[in-house]
Amino acid sequence: MGVKVAKFGGSSVADALQIEKIRKIIKNDEDIKYVVVSAPGKRFSEDSKVTDLLYLCKTHIEHKIPYQQIFQVICDRFMAVEVNLGVDVNLSYEFEEIKKNLEAGASADYIASRGEYLNAMLIAAYLGYDFVDSAKMVKFDEKGRFMEELTDKAIKKELSNHDTAVIPGFYGSKIDSTVKTFSRGGSDITGALVARAVGADVYENWTDVSGFLMADPRIVKNPKPISTVSYKELRELSYMGASVLHEDAIYPARVANIPINIRNTNRPEDPGTIITSEPAKLEEGQIIAGIAGYKDFTVIAMYKNLMSSERGFIRKMTAILEDFDVPIEHIPSGVDTLSVVLDNDGIDGKLDEIVEEFERQLKPDTIEVFEDMALIATVGHGMSYRPGVAAALFNALAKEKINIRMIDQGSSEMNIIVGVENKDFETAIRAIYKAFVS
Ligand SMILES: Nc1ncnc2c1ncn2[C@@H]1O[C@H](COP(=O)(O)OP(=O)(O)O)[C@@H](O)[C@H]1O
Numbered sequence: 001m002g003v004k005v006a007k008f009g010g011s012s013v014a015d016a017l018q019i020e021k022i023r024k025i026i027k028n029d030e031d032i033k034y035v036v037v038s039a040p041g042k043r044f045s046e047d048s049k050v051t052d053l054l055y056l057c058k059t060h061i062e063h064k065i066p067y068q069q070i071f072q073v074i075c076d077r078f079m080a081v082e083v084n085l086g087v088d089v090n091l092s093y094e095f096e097e098i099k100k101n102l103e104a105g106a107s108a109d110y111i112a113s114r115g116e117y118l119n120a121m122l123i124a125a126y127l128g129y130d131f132v133d134s135a136k137m138v139k140f141d142e143k144g145r146f147m148e149e150l151t152d153k154a155i156k157k158e159l160s161n162h163d164t165a166v167i168p169g170f171y172g173s174k175i176d177s178t179v180k181t182f183s184r185g186g187s188d189i190t191g192a193l194v195a196r197a198v199g200a201d202v203y204e205n206w207t208d209v210s211g212f213l214m215a216d217p218r219i220v221k222n223p224k225p226i227s228t229v230s231y232k233e234l235r236e237l238s239y240m241g242a243s244v245l246h247e248d249a250i251y252p253a254r255v256a257n258i259p260i261n262i263r264n265t266n267r268p269e270d271p272g273t274i275i276t277s278e279p280a281k282l283e284e285g286q287i288i289a290g291i292a293g294y295k296d297f298t299v300i301a302m303y304k305n306l307m308s309s310e311r312g313f314i315r316k317m318t319a320i321l322e323d324f325d326v327p328i329e330h331i332p333s334g335v336d337t338l339s340v341v342l343d344n345d346g347i348d349g350k351l352d353e354i355v356e357e358f359e360r361q362l363k364p365d366t367i368e369v370f371e372d373m374a375l376i377a378t379v380g381h382g383m384s385y386r387p388g389v390a391a392a393l394f395n396a397l398a399k400e401k402i403n404i405r406m407i408d409q410g411s412s413e414m415n416i417i418v419g420v421e422n423k424d425f426e427t428a429i430r431a432i433y434k435a436f437v438s
Pocket residue numbers: 008009010011012038041185206207208209211212213214215216217218241242243244245290
């Protein structure tokens with residue numbers, strides 16, 4: 001008998017009906033010993049995720065606006081699940097505790113984490129599994145940086161006392177015991193950490209699509225599924241916006257060589273996508289594994305005569321951004337040109353000051369700023385050393401009259417990233433998909 005870790009995302013645990021589906025999945029596979037769950041997600045497209053409602057309570061309190069009505073909506077959702085599953089976990093006590101902490105000024109991370117906490121308690125009671133709080137196992141230092149080794153040891157130690165357990169995803173605790181969350185979508189990371197610590201044979205990630213698709217199904221109609229893909233290809237796609245798996249969930253599985261299997265809770269008969277160190281198995285004639293991207297970047301493009309022979313240009317540029325505490329996404333460069341791609345959230349309103357500082361310290365001949373840009377990555381090991389791939393991609397975009405503002409090809413030749421205007425994002429993805437896949 002083996003050991004599997006199964007993570008169920010928000011849509012898979014959105015209400016009692018969905019939780020009944022996951023019970024069937026678990027009962028049909030005795031190897032699923034450890035279950036990681038998210039907070040209830042959307043039940044239909046206009047619905048709210050519990051995590052979003054929890055953050056909303058916190059912002060209401062910060063702005064001294066009554067939060068009780070939103071909190072009641074959250075309580076009602078959990079109470080309906082408790083009644084419909086026929087379990088009793090003393091929710092009214094839990095709600096009172098959360099309310100008390102909220103009013104005493106508990107952090108946004110604490111309040112956001114309660115969705116996973118309450119859902120895991122309910123699901124553990126329903127499955128007859130132990131509830132094990134992640135705050136005991138997933139550790140962050142005093143600055144909020146994730147502590148990999150300590151976490152691995154703590155999970156191993158704690159779970160050695162439990163044959164079967166339900167564990168809330170998304171959060172852990174700092175050394176001072178306060179709650180700290182991963183970034184949004186972080187339950188995928190918790191699942192991977194548990195899989196690594198218990199030496200799972202496979203890490204199953206259950207969601208609402210039958211695996212990784214070659215493009216975002218909200219943009220491309222019926223994109224082809226990917227049956228197998230490598231950790232590296234998947235990390236590129238996740239990092240570039242394919243939200244089905246958090247980009248940081250890949251590392252823990254990869255170091256322990258644990259295959260990740262993306263599955264659909266609503267269609268458990270589908271095999272989904274298997275992720276290992278092997279490159280994507282492509283159909284005859286197909287050269288890419290997938291396309292992903294996201295919006296809201298700024299590109300600052302500089303030209304300076306003889307830039308290529310100037311010493312320290314890039315160092316000075318990165319030092320300026322470090323001083324402003326702005327992370328860099330990409331640095332595409334030409335002979336005497338250098339662009340830097342920044343995430344708008346990361347710029348945090350400091351664009352004018354950054355440009356001024358670039359002008360003062362770097363003295364470029366020209367400096368251009370392109371706001372409202374989107375980045376699109378076309379990814380696949382099959383692209384390496386194959387002539388004509390970039391040309392086919394640029395032709396596809398030219399045919400749609402889309403301006404490419406920036407091009408960046410990773411040294412592995414496993415991806416080509418193009419920058420286009422936000423307004424062209426969806427059309428560009430469809431054009432690339434059409435050129436390479438259908
Ligand atoms: N390449 C892709 N393949 C599959 N799904 C994708 C892709 N890109 C974006 N998605 C979206 O990711 C969603 C699943 O991720 P998410 O909403 O985080 O699920 P969960 O709540 O189960 O964690 C899908 O419903 C789909 O709309």
